[in-house]
Amino acid sequence: MNMPLSVSEFGIDYALFENVFMLGNGKGGVGKTTLTANAAAKSARQNLPTLAIDMNGQGNMHRDLGYGEQDQGKAFAESMATGAPLVPLQGVRENLDVIVGGPEVRKINGIVNDVARNEGFMAAYLRLAVCLAPLLPRYKAVFLDTPPENPDLLRLCLLAARYAVVPVKFDAASLDDGLKDFGQAFQMAVQVNRQLRILGVAHCFSPRGATRIHTEIEKRARKTLGKHAYVFPQAVGHSSTMAGLIRDEGKTAYELAQERKAGTRSIPEAAENLAADYEVLVTQIFKRASELRQAA
16 A cells, blocks of 8 residues: 655654654564563663553553553544544553553554545554654653554554564464564555664564574564564563463563562562563663664
């Protein structure tokens, strides 16, 4: 689908989007939401005013961060319908606000179609960028969790971001189909959002020390996204026990690991390993973004 290349008539200044990270893959279940929550929480702990955006109809970020279902994405959908600024839920953590997702967010597909009919495709696909832009002066980092298997909303998110992080796990659905879908959406979006860059591929949900798997992920990611595609060195392990505990408690891996270190032995040792994985990976994401800024 072709779109005009100018965004000036919509008042979009992509220089303002310098610190917006989106996490996307054409397939679900690859770690996007949990990585988004952990990255946003780490950013906030570093005293950076941070915004996390939940673009998912399931709205599972509320489980990872423990703020409850709230309005299930109603305010999000209303902003997208009217073009008004997004309305954050404030104080989810110190320095961390959230744009709440949930079932109401599923209306955004219809909203985008209505805007496309009435105002044109450019207006439709820039809607999220238009609604997000007024908030950007408040935040030093923004993390956008994108929905799976929804090409229209994936494009919407790519047009509201500076950097794309692509979580994958070791299966054909995410490595082949998911990366292919993401790559196609990226190629369309970068025609409009010329600052957009793929920051790197993030390897999630493999056993610790799975070097062979990591090497294969690098090979397949470069086959699909191009020979220069970057794969973050740090992989994130998987613990079914921890995955359940994170969402039962509404706490990040780091927060649970800190509780274990403080003496809460009901929290398994895996919390410390998983927290370390996320801490290193998110540090690598920030470092990679800094390097690309310096090279620009």
